[in-house]
Amino acid sequence: MAEPVRARRLTDAEGQRLQQIVRRGKGSTVRWRRALIIMASASGNTVPAIARLVAADEDTAREVVHAFNQKGLAALDPRWAGGRPRRITxxxxxxxxxxxxxxxxxxxxxxxxxxxxxxxxxxxxxxxxxxxxxxxxxxxxxxxAGITFQRTRTWKESTDPDKDAKPDRIDAVLA
CATH class of the missing domain: 1.10.10 (Arc Repressor Mutant, subunit A)
Known part of the structure; x- marks a missing residue:
């Protein structure tokens, strides 16, 4: 039979932080429930009892305990990837x-x-x-990709055959 899942021994700072989260009950419900799971496991409760306590699945309680044992308090904030799957490759x-x-x-x-x-x-x-x-x-x-469909307009080149004579005519009129 497999060994029961238990949270590792808490440091004083971890225990205080978990108690603070559980007692206040403010903020994220996910964070609160995860903190409660870790505290219950550290105090010796079994996974089925913890799952009933927080109204969660037993597998969820095991995952939280394993994550805490690996990552510490970072396990309180899961990094779920959201959104729908990509449709375009x-x-x-x-x-x-x-x-x-x-x-x-x-x-x-x-x-x-x-x-x-x-x-x-x-x-x-x-x-x-x-x-x-x-x-x-x-x-x-x-x-x-840096693609735009706006046409670049330029006045550097003209298709007018009299383009060279026009500036001289304008200067003559202004003088």
Whole structure:
């Protein structure tokens, strides 16, 4: 039979901190329950009794005790990863960036430059590889990649054949 799970011997500072958390009962409920589990285990209670005391599963009580034995008081604040799983892989992001940097005409689209809605629709309707992505996430990914669809305007070159003569005419009128 396996040895019962018990919290290691508490230092004076740890015991005072745990008592402070349990007595005040303020703050996070998760932190309070974890502190109660550790105190109960350190005082010699069994895992089933602790689980009934805090209305938790026995496996949860064991996990908290093991975490405390390994990490100390850092076990009071679990580092849960939240949020939904990613729907877009890194390969999809690379493909998305590659598509965004390619002119739509080369991909058989009937327009000259991308917009967010056009790019999102084009990725979702692509027969080769379908990438479904919302406009906001697409905007964020493009911004991270340093891609903007705003056209850079420049006045360095003019297509006007009389461009050299115009400054002279303006100077003559002002003089």
């Amino acid at each position: 890194d390969d999809d992001i690379d493909y998305l960036v590659e598509t965004a940097t390619t002119r739509p005409e080369k991909l058989g689209r009937p327009f000259t430059h991308w917009r967010l809605r056009k790019l999102s629709a084009g990725l979702a309707e692509n027969p080769v590889r379908v990438v479904r992505i919302g406009h906001e996430r697409l905007r964020q990914l493009l911004r991270e």
